[in-house]
Amino acid sequence: MIPPAFEYLRPKTVPEAVQMLQQHGDEAKILSGGQSLIPMMKLRLARPAFIIDINRIAGLSYIKEEGGFLKIGGLTREAELEASHIVKSKYPLLMDTAEVIADPQVRNMATVGGNLAHGDPANDHPATMMALGAQIVATGSKGERVIPIEQFFVTLFTTALKQDEILTEIRIPIPPAKSGGAYEKLERKVGDFATAAVAVQLTLDASGAVASAGIALTNAGPTPIKAKKAEDFLRGKKPDAATIAQAAQLASEAAQPSADLRGPAAYKVGLAKELAKRAIATAVARAGK
Amino acid sequence: MAKQTIKVKINGREREASVEPRLLLVHLIRESLGQTGTHIGCDTSNCGACTVMLNGKTIKSCTMFAVQADGGELMTVEGLIQNGQWHPLQEGFKEEHGLQCGFCTPGMLMSSYALLQKNPNPTEEDIRWGISGNLCRCTGYQNIVKAVQFAAKKMAQGGTK
Numbered sequence: 270m271i272p273p274a275f276e277y278l279r280p281k282t283v284p285e286a287v288q289m290l291q292q293h294g295d296e297a298k299i300l301s302g303g304q305s306l307i308p309m310m311k312l313r314l315a316r317p318a319f320i321i322d323i324n325r326i327a328g329l330s331y332i333k334e335e336g337g338f339l340k341i342g343g344l345t346r347e348a349e350l351e352a353s354h355i356v357k358s359k360y361p362l363l364m365d366t367a368e369v370i371a372d373p374q375v376r377n378m379a380t381v382g383g384n385l386a387h388g389d390p391a392n393d394h395p396a397t398m399m400a401l402g403a404q405i406v407a408t409g410s411k412g413e414r415v416i417p418i419e420q421f422f423v424t425l426f427t428t429a430l431k432q433d434e435i436l437t438e439i440r441i442p443i444p445p446a447k448s449g450g451a452y453e454k455l456e457r458k459v460g461d462f463a464t465a466a467v468a469v470q471l472t473l474d475a476s477g478a479v480a481s482a483g484i485a486l487t488n489a490g491p492t493p494i495k496a497k498k499a500e501d502f503l504r505g506k507k508p509d510a511a512t513i514a515q516a517a518q519l520a521s522e523a524a525q526p527s528a529d530l531r532g533p534a535a536y537k538v539g540l541a542k543e544l545a546k547r548a549i550a551t552a553v554a555r556a557g558k
Numbered sequence: 559m560a561k562q563t564i565k566v567k568i569n570g571r572e573r574e575a576s577v578e579p580r581l582l583l584v585h586l587i588r589e590s591l592g593q594t595g596t597h598i599g600c601d602t603s604n605c606g607a608c609t610v611m612l613n614g615k616t617i618k619s620c621t622m623f624a625v626q627a628d629g630g631e632l633m634t635v636e637g638l639i640q641n642g643q644w645h646p647l648q649e650g651f652k653e654e655h656g657l658q659c660g661f662c663t664p665g666m667l668m669s670s671y672a673l674l675q676k677n678p679n680p681t682e683e684d685i686r687w688g689i690s691g692n693l694c695r696c697t698g699y700q701n702i703v704k705a706v707q708f709a710a711k712k713m714a715q716g717g718t719k
Contacts, residue, residue: 271582300623311601374616374691378618
C-alpha cells in the first residue's frame with residue numbers, strides 16, 4: 270500500500286520544527302518513530318500534506334535522572350528504555366511496559382513520545398505514565414510548558430498538545446524508597462494491542478501499608494483511565510490478599526471498554542479485574558524488596 | 559511531489575536514488591536497488607517479512623519512508639553471505655529445515671542475525687522473543703528455533719560473527 274503523496278520536511282532543531290508546524294497548521298504531521306503514523310497513512314486514515322521528520326533533531330533522545338525526575342527525551346526509542354540500566358533497576362513498571370509494546374523491530378523505531386502524543390488509549394505508555402504521575406513537556410512557539418499527565422489525554426486520538434507544539438520530554442517523579450510497579454497486559458499475540466492492561470505504581474510506608482498508589486487502565490475507554498477509587502481504597506491499608514482483591518474490583522469498575530474483535534465488554538471488565546489483582550500483587554512484592 | 563536524491567549504503571555498496579517522499583523503504587530496496595531478497599508480506603507492519611538492518615538495528619522496511627534512510631547503512635539478507643560462504647544462520651536454516659515455503663525466511667534471518675549479535679548464546683526463550691516480530695505460517699517455529707541454535711553453536715565454535 271502506497272501512502273498518499275506529501276511534502277517531506279526535515280528540521281534540524283526544535284524551533285525550526287515548531288516554525289514548520291505554525292506555517293502548515295492542520296496539514297502537517299510530526300513523524301517520530303512512524304510506527305502508528307505510517308500504517309495510518311497507508312490505510313488513508315491520515316493524509317497529511319506535510320510530514321515534519323524530527324528524527325534528525327539532535328539532543329531529543331536521553332534517559333536521565335535530574336532535579337527529582339526521571340527525564341525521557343521525546344525521541345527516545347522503546348528499545349532504548351528496554352536497554353536502560355536506570356529503567357531496569359528503578360522503574361519496573363516502565364520496563365514491564367516497554368517490553369510488551371509491539372515487537373523488537375517496531376521497538377527499535379517507536380518512540381515513547383510518539384506513543385503518548387498519538388493519543389491512542391490502546392497504546393501502553395499512557396496508562397503507565399498516569400500510574401507514575403508523569404508530566405509532559407510540550408515545546409511550542411511560546412516556549413516550554415508542563416502538562417500534568419491527567420490533563421494530557423482529551424479524548425480518542427486527541428491530546429492537550431496545541432497545533433504548534435511538540436512533545437519534547439516526559440518527566441517521572443523519582444520514586445521514594447520502598448516503591449514498586451508492574452504492568453500486566455493480555456494480548457492475543459505479540460505485537461497486538463492490549464485486550465486489557467493495568468499499570469500499577471505503589472509506595473509502602475515503614476509499617477508496610479500503602480503510602481501512595483497509582484493505578485491506570487489501558488484500552489478500557491476513549492482515554493487511559495485512572496482508577497481513582499482503587500487508589501484511594503489502597504492508601505493507608507496493608508496490602509493483604511483481601512485488600513488487593515477489593516482494590517482490583519474497584520479498578521475494574523472504572524473500566525468502560527467497548528466490545529470488539531478482542532472480546533465483549535463484560536469480558537474485558539473481568540480481565541481488568543484479574544490483571545489489576547496481579548499487577549498490584551507484583552508491585553507490592555517489588556516495593557517490599 | 560518533487561523527488562529527492564538520497565544516498566544509502568546497502569550491503570557495503572554506496573548507492574544513490576531519486577525518490578518520491580512517499581516511497582517506502584522496502585520498495586526502494588526491491589525496485590530501485592534491485593535487492594529482491596527482502597520480501598513484502600502483510601504490508602501492515604505485522605509479519606516482519608520485510609525486516610532489514612538499518613544502522614545496525616532491525617526495522618520493518620514497509621513501515622519507513624526511503625527518505626528516512628538517507629545517509630544510512632542498510633543490510634539485507636543478500637548481505638549475509640560473505641566471500642561466497644553462507645552465514646551459519648543460512649546453513650542452520652538448511653540443516654534444521656527451518657523453512658517450508660520460505661517467504662518469511664529473509665526476515666527471520668535478519669531478526670536472528672540481530673539477536674545473535676546482541677546475545678551470542680541465547681536460550682530457547684530468548685530466540686522466541688527475538689523472532690517475535692516475525693510470523694511464519696508453515697513451520698510452527700520449532701525448526702526455526704533449532705536453526706538459530708545450530709548457528710549459535712557453530713558461531714561459538716568457529717568464531718564467525
